[in-house]
Amino acid sequence: MNTFLAYAYPWIKAFHIIAVIAWMAGLFYLPRLFVYHAEQVEPGGGRDDLFQTMEMKLLRVIMNPAMIATWLFGLMLVGIPGLVDWSMIWPWTKAAAVLGMTWFHMWCAVRRKDFANGHNVRDGRTYRMMNEVPTLLLLVIVISVVVRPF
Numbered sequence: 001m002n003t004f005l006a007y008a009y010p011w012i013k014a015f016h017i018i019a020v021i022a023w024m025a026g027l028f029y030l031p032r033l034f035v036y037h038a039e040q041v042e043p044g045g046g047r048d049d050l051f052q053t054m055e056m057k058l059l060r061v062i063m064n065p066a067m068i069a070t071w072l073f074g075l076m077l078v079g080i081p082g083l084v085d086w087s088m089i090w091p092w093t094k095a096a097a098v099l100g101m102t103w104f105h106m107w108c109a110v111r112r113k114d115f116a117n118g119h120n121v122r123d124g125r126t127y128r129m130m131n132e133v134p135t136l137l138l139l140v141i142v143i144s145v146v147v148r149p150f
């Protein structure tokens with residue numbers, strides 16, 4: 001099994017990165033939709049329905065499958081012998097930031113449900129600020145895994 005993973009390494013890494021790009025696109029866009037949904041849309045009207053549909057489709061069709069694929073291909077990479085040196089610090093900073101990214105995904109999923117139930121209580125400013133979270137985590141992850149400064 002491990003030999004197969006090592007042979008398939010470039011393919012697994014390619015699909016890992018493709019899945020990461022799709023996941024990140026959603027993680028950047030969904031909170032932007034929340035900003036405009038919170039600031040520009042009255043609950044119950046036609047625009048509310050439109051935003052709810054866009055948010056639901058983005059989460060279910062793009063973000064959930066992309067997150068699962070990122071985890072699957074990432075864990076396959078972890079299974080390749082000798083690839084990750086756990087005595088270094090970078091795998092741990094990456095792992096912590098990836099857990100943070102997964103938490104942010106779940107936070108967005110719960111906020112989407114708030115909008116769907118007409119119970120959103122957060123304003124546009126909150127969503128604007130939360131929109132910076134994936135950017136900060138992305139910096140930590142990519143520098144950890146590519147530069148490996150520690």
Ligand code: HEM
Nearest residue numbers: 020070071074075077078083084098101138141142145146
């Ligand atoms: C979800 C859990 C994840 C796991 C278990 C995981 C694990 C890994 C592993 C083991 C590698 C291989 C490193 C190597 O080739 O030596 C890798 C590569 C990479 N990962 Fe992840 N990863 C995950 C999520 C992410 C996320 C969320 C991002 C970006 C936001 C990301 C970005 C990258 C990049 C850019 C590479 C290629 C680095 C390179 O070889 O130059 N990963 N990942």
